[in-house]
Amino acid sequence: MSPRKTAVDPAKGVLHVEWPLFGELSRALALKVARDFVPEVVVGVATAGVVPACVVAAILDCEFHSIMVSRRFGAARVRETPAVLGGAPGQVRGKRVLLVDETCDSGATMRLAKAALVNAGATDVRTAVSFRCGSYEPDFYALATESTIVLPWDREILLNGELVPNPKYEAVYLDDPGGY
Helix, strand or coil: CCCCCCCCCCCEEEEECCCHHHHHHHHHHHHHHHHHCCEEEEEEEECCCCHHHHHHHHHHHHHEEEEEEECCCCCCCCEEEEEEECCHHHCCCCCCCEEEEEEECHHHHHHHHHHHHHHHCEEEEEEEEECCCCCCEEECCEEEECCCEEECCEEEEECCCCEECCCCCCCHHHHHHHHC
16 A cells, blocks of 8 residues: 655645754753643654654653554545554553644544543643644644644655655655755
């Protein structure tokens, strides 16, 4: 199965995030969290959310774990309802938890992951994202944007032993060839 294509709205543009910007946004996110919340555990939503979550956990000097939430597409190329795979980490029981993902649009993934953490016994769960992209309002975010976001770890994939532009972002490269 080939990766799904990412739709690009020319009016909203494309935000190509380079590693230095990602680092600064993660730092800013950790500082925002530290002003209002002292988590004991940081949980990243796998897969892409673990990258900013690891950085935030390191800056906050917190224990880190992950939670896998499926956002796969069905045979009809329609987004399936997200599901938690493998359950929430048991280490959240009785702890204050910061749940981190890279982006948040509708909030379906965050709400599902947060519920799983609460059900696993977390005493307080707050949400944080690098990019707030839609209507859902996480507790903390580094940057709000409606642009299509291309993250540094999503830019290329290994295909037949070679790094190639990620086909998922084909529309981005066609609309903004200089962005690759």
